[in-house]
Amino acid sequence: EAQVTQNPRYLITVTGKKLTVTCSQNMNHEYMSWYRQDPGLGLRQIYYSMNVEVTDKGDVPEGYKVSRKEKRNFPLILESPSPNQTSLYFCASSLTPMNTEAFFGQGTRLTVV
Amino acid sequence: AQTVTQSQPEMSVQEAETVTLSCTYDTSESDYYLFWYKQPPSRQMILVIRQEAYKQQNATENRFSVNFQKAAKSFSLKISDSQLGDAAMYFCAYRSTRRGGYQKVTFGTGTKLQVIP
Numbered sequence: 001e002a003q004v005t006q007n008p009r010y011l012i013t014v015t016g017k018k019l020t021v022t023c024s025q026n027m028n029h030e031y032m033s034w035y036r037q038d039p040g041l042g043l044r045q046i047y048y049s050m051n052v053e054v055t056d057k058g059d060v061p062e063g064y065k066v067s068r069k070e071k072r073n074f075p076l077i078l079e080s081p082s083p084n085q086t087s088l089y090f091c092a093s094s095l096t097p098m099n100t101e102a103f104f105g106q107g108t109r110l111t112v113v
Numbered sequence: 114a115q116t117v118t119q120s121q122p123e124m125s126v127q128e129a130e131t132v133t134l135s136c137t138y139d140t141s142e143s144d145y146y147l148f149w150y151k152q153p154p155s156r157q158m159i160l161v162i163r164q165e166a167y168k169q170q171n172a173t174e175n176r177f178s179v180n181f182q183k184a185a186k187s188f189s190l191k192i193s194d195s196q197l198g199d200a201a202m203y204f205c206a207y208r209s210t211r212r213g214g215y216q217k218v219t220f221g222t223g224t225k226l227q228v229i230p
Contacts, residue, residue: 033218042117042204042220058217090158102218104158 002027006091006105013081013112021076021108023091029103031094032074033058034066036087037107043090049074081112115140117207119221126195127229133180134190134224136205146208147181147188152223153201161203164188166210192226200228 004025013019025032033048035058045058049068063085065077074093078085091105116139126132138147149161164172164181171179176193192199205221 035220040122040222042119042222043206044220045218088156092158102158102160107156107158 002103004091004093004103004105006089006108008108009106010109011111013110015082015112016080019078019081019110021078021089021091021110023074023076023105024072025074025091025093025103026072027093027095027103028071029093029095030071032068033092034064034074034076035090035092036060036085037090038087046076046089081110083112086110086112115142115145115207115209115217115219117205117219117221119203119205119224121224122222123225123227125227125229126192126199128195128197130195131191131193132195132226134192134203134205134226136188136190136221138186138188138205138207138219140186140207142209144210146210147179148206148208149177149179149188149190150204150206150220151199151201152204153198158204162190195228197228197230200226202226 007022030051034046035043037043044060046064047066049055052071055066089108092102094102118137145166147164151159151161162172162174162177171181178191180189202223202225204223208218
């Protein structure tokens with residue numbers, strides 16, 4: 001089954017404790033991206049990757065890091081989480097940057113206390 | 114920079130009736146894609162329908178159709194014969210088609226649709 005898998009689905013952590021949210025897709029997609037969803041703000045793009053070792057900032061990259069060492073994986077790293085990073089996070093992928101179909105993961109609910 | 118505006122934070126519709134969700138956008142580009150995504154309580158983002166800006170014909174997917182007005186930069190979603198399973202948050206999104214570069218996607222703030230039995 002074609003899918004984008006995020007882990008964990010839920011995470012509660014404390015301020016300053018480094019964490020990683022994993023994202024993996026099994027569709028051989030080139031393009032992957034991370035979004036955060038906050039009430040009243042819709043989805044905002046954090047980082048995107050157009051292929052292995054090619055990543056760039058989206059609209060709200062501050063406080064986040066990403067890496068793309070393999071085509072299937074695109075982890076989101078919070079080196080020192082803060083309460084304003086409490087949000088719902090989505091990973092998405094598509095075959096190419098030009099492809100219109102985007103597949104989303106199930107979402108990760110992160111709470112930073 | 115592109116912006117996407119959904120001016121209706123919440124809407125409600127009677128089961129089996131028709132409802133229209135509004136979306137307007139601002140862009141200087143002539144070619145782009147527009148989307149409607151559905152997010153049910155499960156949080157999964159599901160693509161409902163997409164429209165290519167160079168196509169004048171409005172996209173249709175079963176009970177879902179759009180009214181695309183390019184000059185007015187309007188992209189509304191019509192849901193016919195509403196069902197309980199249509200209750201969800203709906204997001205309008207814009208995607209650039211610029212070749213060789215970043216294909217930025219901009220989302221609206223969403224419209225929460227309630228379906229009344």
